[in-house]
Amino acid sequence: MTATTHAAPGEKTPSQRRVDAFAFDVIGRINQAIVDHDMTYDEYDAVKQWLIRVGEAGEWPLVLDVWFEHTVEELAARSRHGSQGTILGPYYLPDAPELPAQTALPMRSDEPGDRLVLRGQVRSLDGTPLPGATLDMWQAGADGYYSGFHPSTPEGNLRGRVRTGEEGRFEVQTVVPGPYTIPIEGPCGELCRAAGWSPWRPGHLHLIVSAQGHVPLTTQLYFEGEEYLDNDVASAVKPELVLSPAEEPGGSDRRRFSESYDFVLEPARS
Ligand code: MBD
């Protein structure tokens, strides 16, 4: 056994001290909330059953990313430079197909929804363009469903890793994502109903922008005028992330929008 796993009684490693401080604080605050709200045994049992159902339904990632990740992200953002980011959320899947700088995200031939062209440039903090950077993108369709998580959506739909070209530029054709509701039939939906909370998020694009020698940027882009921008169940909207795409004239059956958005990455500290 090493010295660090064999601390003398009463002595704690730095890691034990940190876990102790945080866990003790969390437990203490929950106990205080129980006192402050004069919780009954019936209520205690209802909360206990709800917590058990969250696990059984596999909704812990949803609970954490919807109600807690934004605070961790806001703390991390205080020491980060470059473009504003926001939370990752529960629907990222690695290994999306690699796509060139001018591309369309994989979609159904009859993919519903308004069309969107997102173009821009990836640069380093000092303004140097970053060719060969990656925009790992994923989004819900106009119906608000994510591929890989909803049976009606084909595998890999609206997911791709776009590689920037010359001057760090990219141009991606996709659809305008619909507003998203967290699953309302499970325990998270149950909590929203029980508390009278909206279960909705505004429509959004997810991106992880990365480049050699730089800190990856996890972000989301939203759309001006959308419902739920100021009432996001996941508290992840920031003003810098709201696009106002221009509508292109001459759209026939579908509306077409385009928008430019640049990403600035911070060099990695070595
Ligand atoms: C989502 O689509 C999402 O982006 C977040 C953060 C939480 C739940 C669902």
Ligand code: FE
């Ligand atoms: Fe999302």
